[in-house]
Amino acid sequence: MPFARLIDVFEAKAGLCCNDRDLKVLLDHASRELGFDYFALLHHASLGSATQRLIRLDTYPPGWEEELAARALIGADPVHHASLRTNIGFAWSELPELVALGRRELEVLERAKRFDIGNGFTIPVNIPGEPAGSCSFAMRAGRDLPVQRLLCAEQLGAHAFRAARRLHHYTGLGRSPHLSRRERECVRLLAAGKTDWEIAGILGISVETAHQYVKRARAAYDVVSRAQLVACVLRDALVSFDEAIPPTR
Known part of the structure; x- marks a missing residue:
């Protein structure tokens, strides 16, 4: 399917999803069409949290969150930190240009490789009054990013997060009261x-x-x-x- 058509079809179908499971299946299919192995659509605070209100959909290998928790690395993910420093999508190879990579941040990246998570591309989603979030598409370790498809991935991530916000009842929030x-x-x-x-x-x-x-x-x-x-x-x-x-x- 042509990638422009893929985005149009995804946007239409995402608007019809009734639950997280449907959106996860749809996004998994679309991300693989673009050549990615994994995706993670989430509010960053959802890591280590049982709050169902927070958005968390991903296809990362089992045990990845538990690995971060066991090594007290939740909150040290440099991808999440970088998402607060830019308004456009970025490849993980660009992380040193966006954030300082200390010992803990480098350990997160090293641990990811042990779970067969290699390079990736992340679209920041930061909406005033809502938890910081992002949509990441990643490759298995050793595989190159589909560079020519990153613009499509950026559009796909934006549409996916909008659909997730609707499912989690974030749309329509943040309307400020009237002040004289x-x-x-x-x-x-x-x-x-x-x-x-x-x-x-x-x-x-x-x-x-x-x-x-x-x-x-x-x-x-x-x-x-x-x-x-x-x-x-x-x-x-x-x-x-x-x-x-x-x-x-």
Whole structure:
């Protein structure tokens, strides 16, 4: 099947999947059509977690997760770390350009080879307010990546994760509550580290009024602390990291 047609067919069928098993079978077939031996579609926090809400579909060799757990390497996977450093797909051979590879990270890669997991290609999936995730396609040890098919793999991974989000009820989440203009102004200044007294001076309002605006914003997000409020508005992109973090000199 032509690869462009493969992606179209996969997208249509993925939208009809009713459970993880159906999606796993569909993705396994499509990934093998592209020439890959394994895939892993998951929220990174799903490793070592029994929470069914988290996405976890993979065809890695049995015992791989147990190996990571036994050697306390869950959380040290450099592929997962690199997924937080780029917005496009990357081959695992590019890992040194994306993250520092320390002893534990190199051990993960070495252990993978012992499970016949060689080179791979990963598509990051990072959605504000949701657990970090990715879709990886991998080869058996000693086999080369199908380089000319990586763009198709990137599209396939994106469609697959969208289908998994639907099955796990993540679609439609993350809708931020409405804040008034003054509440947004106060929250932006709060995120920049300003006190109520400083916010009042900047906006030309009383300290009590500034305090009430922040309090109403906390209530809108249903959080109990200012730190939680700042985390929420950063997640929802109401405040950018550039606004909240002072520039380095």
